[in-house]
Amino acid sequence: MSITIKTAPEIERMREAGRLASEVLAFLTAHIQPGITTLDIDRLGAECMARQGTKSATVGYQPPGYPPYPGHLCTSVNHVVCHGIPNDKPLKKGDILNVDVTVITHDGWYGDNSRMYIIGEGTIAGKRLCQLTSDAMWKGIAQVKPGATLGDIGHAIQTFAEGHNLSVVREYCGHGIGQKFHEDPQVLHYGRPGTGMKLQEGMVFTIEPMLNLGKRDVKEQGRDGWTIVTKDRSLSAQWELMLAVTPTGYDILTWSDGSPPPPAFISGIRT
Numbered sequence: 001m002s003i004t005i006k007t008a009p010e011i012e013r014m015r016e017a018g019r020l021a022s023e024v025l026a027f028l029t030a031h032i033q034p035g036i037t038t039l040d041i042d043r044l045g046a047e048c049m050a051r052q053g054t055k056s057a058t059v060g061y062q063p064p065g066y067p068p069y070p071g072h073l074c075t076s077v078n079h080v081v082c083h084g085i086p087n088d089k090p091l092k093k094g095d096i097l098n099v100d101v102t103v104i105t106h107d108g109w110y111g112d113n114s115r116m117y118i119i120g121e122g123t124i125a126g127k128r129l130c131q132l133t134s135d136a137m138w139k140g141i142a143q144v145k146p147g148a149t150l151g152d153i154g155h156a157i158q159t160f161a162e163g164h165n166l167s168v169v170r171e172y173c174g175h176g177i178g179q180k181f182h183e184d185p186q187v188l189h190y191g192r193p194g195t196g197m198k199l200q201e202g203m204v205f206t207i208e209p210m211l212n213l214g215k216r217d218v219k220e221q222g223r224d225g226w227t228i229v230t231k232d233r234s235l236s237a238q239w240e241l242m243l244a245v246t247p248t249g250y251d252i253l254t255w256s257d258g259s260p261p262p263p264a265f266i267s268g269i270r271t
């Protein structure tokens with residue numbers, strides 16, 4: 001597969017897809033409280049997409065070698081790294097939850113993003129991991145401009161994470177996106193500066209680091225074909241945004257009124 005460079009009008013279609021994907025996460029925020037189940041969250045997300053006139057990109061999604069994914073979104077709790085399948089177990093105080101929403105607009109553009117939610121007050125360790133994982137994502141985003149490389153992004157994330165004694169999951173990465181869910185390039189969350197593909201204006205991709213409190217190793221949980229957990233059962237967090245490369249930097253496309261503000265070291269959502 002090759003990289004698709006998006007035109008300015010295409011990027012505006014993707015901004016609409018991104019805003020809608022972000023609005024699903026914003027809508028869910030008030031509902032994510034102790035006692036709710038991830039299946040409840042799935043149903044609320046599906047209803048929100050129906051009101052928007054978008055479709056879930058995940059329900060029935062079946063890459064080669066996988067069973068069809070059953071959820072309208074992914075819900076990954078505590079030591080679940082990614083692709084958690086919504087279930088009927090109530091969330092409890094102190095849990096950390098990633099909700100990953102990908103929508104398809106009426107005209108076929110994808111918007112993909114995820115956030116962490118802390119259930120109840122949260123624990124010191126859980127809150128720290130969620131905050132540092134968001135900061136790590138933004139350290140990667142801050143590298144994005146024409147002429148920078150994919151390795152610059154990965155290196156910034158890895159250096160920040162490992163500097164705080166967190167490990168970077170290697171098996172899953174960010175990705176190009178457009179009128180397909182997963183396009184080239186693969187955006188690794190580790191790497192060496194100056195290596196890998198050079199970024200160009202009009203590229204659109206996600207940055208979605210998964211960081212663990214313990215070791216980086218992951219495995220499939222059970223036999224559902226999807227759920228990925230940390231081998232050592234340590235907590236794992238993930239954040240995801242979708243962005244376009246501009247002439248001078250980046251433009252965050254998965255943005256809406258309810259988006260958590262970027263950290264203090266970031267000057268804006270468009271540079």
Ligand code: MF3
Nearest residue numbers: 058061069074083100102112
């Ligand atoms: N949204 C995820 C990503 O960021 C992919 C989920 S695929 C699913 O790439 F099938 F697990 F939903």
Ligand code: CO
Nearest residue numbers: 112206208240
């Ligand atoms: Co993604």
Ligand code: CO
Nearest residue numbers: 100112113240
């Ligand atoms: Co996603």
